[in-house]
Amino acid sequence: MANKRTFMSSRWLWLFVLVLALGGAAWFAWGEGLRRTSEAGTAYGAHVACSCRYVSGRSLSDCSKDKLEGMELVMLSEDPAEKSVTASIPLIASDTATYREGYGCVLKEWEG
Structure with a gap:
């Protein structure tokens, strides 16, 4: 029974490593x-x-x-005190627009 468990554990480990490697290659x-x-x-x-x-x-x-089609992953949150809205895709990207009197909503400057 111990050999069967070891075999199953190693098979799951290899499967996990394979999925991780494929994910890394895709990224x-x-x-x-x-x-x-x-x-x-x-x-x-x-x-x-x-x-x-x-x-x-x-x-x-x-x-x-x-939201447009394809933007289902974009999450919105607001900060009423700052009059700003942040849109984010968790772990990938985030941006904030703030309302400025006379200018409308302005994006914060990108740092690239």
């Missing part, structure tokens, strides 16, 4: 494009949601309905 191949697309998507989402919230005066939950 290496497509990660930079994914990161850049995510940065553009979060910047767009933050700007549109900030305008919806602080220029149009709608609630953030109502503004979430305006």
Whole structure:
């Protein structure tokens, strides 16, 4: 019985290593494009949601309905004290737009 458990454990270990290696290879191949697309998507989402919230005066939950197809992973949060909205894709990208009187919603400067 001990040999069967060891065999099963080593099989799961190899499967885990294989999945990890394939994931690493996929990230290496497509990660930079994914990161850049995510940065553009979060910047767009933050700007549109900030305008919806602080220029149009709608609630953030109502503004979430305006997301374009393909933006399901973008999460929105607001800071009412700063009059800002942050759009993020967890562990990949995040951007914040802040309402400025006379300018509308302005994205924070990108650091690239």
